[in-house]
Amino acid sequence: xxxxSSRHRWDYNENVLTKTRTTWxxxxxLIETRAQRVDVAAAWPADNMADLKRCGALTWAIPRAxxxxxxxxxxxxxxxxxxxxxCLTTALILTQRxxxxxxxxxxxxxxxxxxxxxxxxxxxxFATIGIAQLTTSSRHLPPAVVARRTSGGFRVxxxxxxxxxxxxxxxxxxxxxxxxxxxxLFALRARQPRVVAEIRKDMVALNASCTGAxxxxxxxxxxxxxxxxxxxxALELRSRxxxxxxxxxxxxxxVAAGALSMAEDLAxxxxxxxxxxxxxxxxxxTRLAAQVYKVGANSRLLQKPGIGAQLRAAGNDLAARSSLxxxxxxxxxxxxxxxxxxxxxxxxxxxxxxxxxxxxIEQTLALLAGRRR
Numbered sequence: 463x464x465x466x467s468s469r470h471r472w473d474y475n476e477n478v479l480t481k482t483r484t485t486w487x488x489x490x491x492l493i494e495t496r497a498q499r500v501d502v503a504a505a506w507p508a509d510n511m512a513d514l515k516r517c518g519a520l521t522w523a524i525p526r527a528x529x530x531x532x533x534x535x536x537x538x539x540x541x542x543x544x545x546x547x548x549c550l551t552t553a554l555i556l557t558q559r560x561x562x563x564x565x566x567x568x569x570x571x572x573x574x575x576x577x578x579x580x581x582x583x584x585x586x587x588f589a590t591i592g593i594a595q596l597t598t599s600s601r602h603l604p605p606a607v608v609a610r611r612t613s614g615g616f617r618v619x620x621x622x623x624x625x626x627x628x629x630x631x632x633x634x635x636x637x638x639x640x641x642x643x644x645x646x647l648f649a650l651r652a653r654q655p656r657v658v659a660e661i662r663k664d665m666v667a668l669n670a671s672c673t674g675a676x677x678x679x680x681x682x683x684x685x686x687x688x689x690x691x692x693x694x695x696a697l698e699l700r701s702r703x704x705x706x707x708x709x710x711x712x713x714x715x716x717v718a719a720g721a722l723s724m725a726e727d728l729a730x731x732x733x734x735x736x737x738x739x740x741x742x743x744x745x746x747x748t749r750l751a752a753q754v755y756k757v758g759a760n761s762r763l764l765q766k767p768g769i770g771a772q773l774r775a776a777g778n779d780l781a782a783r784s785s786l787x788x789x790x791x792x793x794x795x796x797x798x799x800x801x802x803x804x805x806x807x808x809x810x811x812x813x814x815x816x817x818x819x820x821x822x823i824e825q826t827l828a829l830l831a832g833r834r835r
Contacts, residue, residue, distance in 0.1 A: 482516060486541070489517040494548035501551070501805045504669035506630055510552045515585045523560040525567070528576060529583035535705035536759050539712045543751075546716025547723075550809045551670045553713055555590075558626040561709075562589040562635045565647065568699045569689035574649055578633060589633040589649070592622035592676055596637040596645065596697055597817055605639035607678060609646050615684040616646065622676040624817075628652075628659040629672050636678075640692045647690035647699055648683050656681045667808035708758035711774050714781035714813045715754060718747050721784040721806045728791035736791065743784055750776055768821060775825035778813040785810040 484492075493510045500507045514520060522538050524530025533541075538560075546553035563582060566575040566589075581587035595606035607620030618638050625634055631652040638646055650657065660674035690696045722744050729737045754773055757763045764770060785806040789796040792803040814826065 483518075484513060484516045486517045486519070486544075489513040489519070490544060490548055493545070493552055497549040497551075498800065498802060498805065500549060500670045501667065502799065504663050506627075506672050507549070507552055507555070507670050510549065511555070514552070514556060519556065520559075520585045521583050523563045524579055524583045528579035530579070536755055539706050539709065539755070539758065542709075543712045543716040543719070546713040547720040548716075550713065550717055550812070551668050553716060554668060554671050554673075554812075555627055557709065557713065558590045559588065561591050562633070564704070565591065565635045565689065565700060566649070569647070572689045574687055575689065578649060587632045588627065588630055589635065590625060590627045590631045592625040592628075592634045592636045592650070593647075593697065594624040594817060595620070595622055597819075607636065607638040609638040609640050609648075609683070611640070612682070615682055615686075615688070616640075616648070618648075618650075618678050618681045618683050620678055622678070624673060625659070625676045626671050626673045628674050628676050629661060631659075634676065635689070637696050642692070644692040644694060645690075645696035646688060646692050647696040648688045650678075650681070650683065651687070652676075654681065666811055667805065668812060706758045707761060707764040708754050708770060708773060710816065711754045711758065711777045714774075714777035714810070715747070715751050717781040717806060717809050717813075718743075718777070718784040719751075721781070721788040721803070721810075722747060724788040724802060724806065725784065725791050728788070733791055740787060743780070743787060746780060747784070750780060768825075771819070771821035771825050774818075774822050775829055778810075778822075778826060779829045781810040781813055782807075 492513050496507065496510060500510065518531065519541070521530040522533040522541070525532040542553055542557055545556060559582075563579065566579050569575050578587060578589060582589060605620065607618060607622060609616040609618045616638075618636075620638065622634070622636060625631070628634070634650045634652050636648055636650045638648070640646060652659075656679040658677045658679070660676070661672070662674040663669050665673070690699050722740065725740050726744070729740050750773070754777065757769060757773060785803070788803040789807045792801055795801050796803040798804060818826070
């Protein structure tokens with residue numbers, strides 16, 4: 463385990479990153495040109511993050527009251543999809559950062575929330591989330607992160623299994639179990655000696671996202687940094703403010719769209735007889751995307767039993783099949799690490815391990831077994 467020194471971190475100097483403004487289409491174009499290099503080099507995509515700041519992306523999820531632009535939820539998620547279409551690594555980083563924004567907005571009663579939101583809108587603080595230990599990663603095991611009450615706050619120890627941007631973060635929104643079986647949520651100060659981020663480079667894809675475990679060794683968390691005091695379910699905080707209920711569906715849609723564009727280009731030049739199959743996949747993407755955005759923005763539709771899991775499994779499945787289509791049309795070159803089709807195929811595997819609840823796993827296995835409705 464290593465800890466990155468400050469000189470390796472994302473430089474937030476406002477004068478450096480905002481000398482020139484850019485547009486969203488221009489930022490996307492630049493990020494797309496770097497996607498292969500980011501994948502192979504597996505280094506934090508500082509240039510991409512700088513472009514996101516220059517085009518205003520760091521303000522979109524934050525309301526105007528805190529210095530943001532308060533973008534419409536559907537448009538915001540369409541932009542996540544646009545980003546994933548070009549570079550899933552960068553899209554994952556932004557969505558995890560914006561998920562931290564969502565928790566802070568839901569914890570508006572906590573004094574620290576407004577302060578952090580304003581800093582995040584300016585781009586002077588990078589926050590991410592570390593809640594896997596309260597969801598699917600360790601639900602049948604003893605608590606992975608434990609908080610014990612002490613004078614003026616809590617002492618927290620344990621291991622957060624998955625944190626995107628772990629070694630780059632100033633703050634991590636963390637959940638922990640208390641000694642009496644309840645849970646708390648807090649904004650961890652990530653840059654302190656007893657917080658140690660693992661530097662991993664052994665994932666199949668997305669290594670540049672710096673996703674890894676974070677170890678906490680008797681870290682003191684002052685009451686001022688607590689977002690949710692001891693309660694039965696700290697993650698209920700997230701449900702207070704979820705303007706779009708299918709966030710995990712939009713990134714696989716982006717990977718599918720990017721892979722299909724690649725496949726369409728290949729079919730134009732060499733594989734004319736394959737155009738029909740690619741067209742069918744494109745139609746499936748169009749139908750699924752329309753359904754995801756319709757249901758995701760309507761809490762009443764989302765209450766239909768199993769609909770969220772069904773759409774998520776369908777998105778994951780489509781991303782995988784679209785990526786394999788691009789891989790097939792790339793022929794031998796597609797088996798090389800430097801191939802965009804190879805990157806897409808590996809990226810699509812991420813969605814099969816991304817914090818899937820049981821219902822999503824069941825739906826996914828049904829699709830893999832050929833039980834399509």
